[in-house]
Amino acid sequence: MEFSLLTIIFSLMAYGAAVVFVFGVLCRIMVYAKTPSPLKIPTTPAPTTTFGAMIRVLSEVLLFRSLYKGNKWTWLGGVVFHWAFLLVVLRHLRYFLYPLPAWDMSLQGIGIIAGIILPIAVLYLLMRRTTVDRTVFISSLADYFALTLIFFIAGTGLMMKFYERPFMVDIKGFVYGLATFNFSAVPTDPVFLVHFTLVMILLAYFPYSKLVHAPGIFFSPTRNQADNPRESRHVTPWSPNLT
Amino acid sequence: MAKVKFEVPELTGEIAIPGLKEDAAAAVKSHNAPAKDMTDLGFPTELVPDWKEKAVAKFAELLKKYRSLKVFMDICVKCGACTDKCHFYLGTKDPRNMPVARAELLRKVYRRYFTTAGKVLGKLAEAEDLTREVMEEWYTYFYQCTECRRCSLFCPYGIDTAEITMAAREIMDTVGLGAKYPLQTINKAITIGNNLGMPGPAIRSTLDFMEEDVKEQTGVPVKFPMDVKGADVLLITPSADFFATPHVESLAGYAKVFHQAGISWTLSSYASEAGNFGMFNGNYEHMRKIAGRIKVAINELKPKRLIHGECGHAWRVAYSFWNTLIGPFDSLDPKYPAPQHICEFTYDLINRGALKLDKTANDDFVVTFHDSCNVARASRMGNSPGGQFEIPRAIIRATCNKFVDMHPDTIREKTFCCGAGGGLLADEIIDLRIKGVMPRMQAYKAVKDSHGANFFALICAICKAQFTKVFPYYGYEMEEVGGVHQLVSRAIVLGGKEGI
Structure with a gap:
């Protein structure tokens, strides 16, 4: 079976982005894991047990607990954005899984709603960034780039759902083919190609940008350490013991 | 008095978030450390010729040694939650005193030398070469951070600017750019044994004076022992407690509590300091050396218990780091926590009914309590999280009839710094200190207006020194500032019930 140049280019791009993403994120995680925490x-107030500290980290990851204390409006935008993003990603698993499991099937409807909310949340975050003098001062190109990229990813996605409507079977064939090394031709719908390219850019950008906050938060010592210095002696790996 | 020289923020009782005023605090700089102190501490006396390479190399070393620094350099998303949380931003309006902008001073250099994007794209990836100008910015703004961790509380990733400030100061020290006040203090603590540089005999004579003073006031021979081998308790307290006002009043309080409990105790002339400025400048070895004197004192005096006086950052080092730095404390009685805070000790005695307290002795006061940052956000008292808030308040309630808390957004873990911790209790930056204390003063003003608060109780030597200094600028009496054990000292009824 012969493939068009377009298919070859997009297939290579997909693998390239996937490798950069996986390799990059794993590298980050390894560096974080390897770097010692010399002190407590x-x-x-912090939980006094490791289990409690795990719950604390989860409450940050799932509910953004500290941000809630810090700024309710940013918290609202952040929580809506991240949960919408997660649901949209889960909804997209249908392109990778066959047959589609029931739990993912049940997420398709809410996934679409999340897809509509996602760009609205991005616009809200952009608006906040550009209207408060303090966030204007601290924001840089990278901050606008990440938000803009995600906005266009969401926008092109919604275009395909509600306007363009390319043939879904082709898209699934292409993506599923990439995932299973059972290649098929890339759909030629331009909106899809833009959408797909932007997602690949996001993947490759992820490990080398502030987006590593996603794995990074699990390694934040101020959140993941238990407050138990009296009960268990914490040892600094690179400092000799005093006698 | 030259008080008019400074622009003192107006007291309204409200903490307003100011608009940005760029470079508003750019001219405020701590004095450079004298050559002697730099040399003593193993640092070059002035900027070395190859300072840039040395600085980058030190940065690389710290990134490998501290996960906190490595992770915090990478994961900030600039959400802005910290931007209105720093007392120095609120007080000076200088945008570089917003925690995220302060950290950015280090991050832009991190990107340039330690990230692919920064090496390749440069400015486009917000990366910047380490230049003299950048280093000067570091020196200015990393000495406008008290490492109070208030920003860290609100950060969705727990990014702790204190860790970043410590790293930046350590890098600067290494290449010969040190600040006078913290480094002199560290040097004195390492070589003499306390931050004030007081030799043992000088401490003994102030203790003698205090014994006479307490005897005169109460008629009871309360002892202030030093270097007593085999005493039950070794008390490690900030050296300011030996001579500064109002610190000495708390020392009298501790002594009376020990006396009344019938527990033998001692100070150490060798380890005559709880404070540990090594932490402020991020130097692990200095911190360990200062704490090491306490280990020596334990080995020499062989106490059963280790109790710690009223001091904020010192309690952080003691509670969170001592076990790592100088532990394990195998020679101490395992029945008691090591170290134990004097407030935990007194609170325990109160609960057991071992102290007789006459609240009316403090009837002149309407007391409020200032949570000191390192106690609040970097340590604990008692067995459950938050004990560091409850225990001192419980002691205050047991010693006086009128207590009122300040606004909930300014106390407990959300407490505002005094504006002089982290090695910033220096005269030359008094203008910064006056502005930095503004949020706290607004909260105090509010309870003054609403409840007539007139006694500002706290448990930190630096806070006590700072507040007694800046209260007058705001039109308040320095006598309003005092320790929790000052209230205990006034209320405790001596002699009535000896022993437990």
């Missing part, structure tokens, strides 16, 4: 520095 949880921001207190």
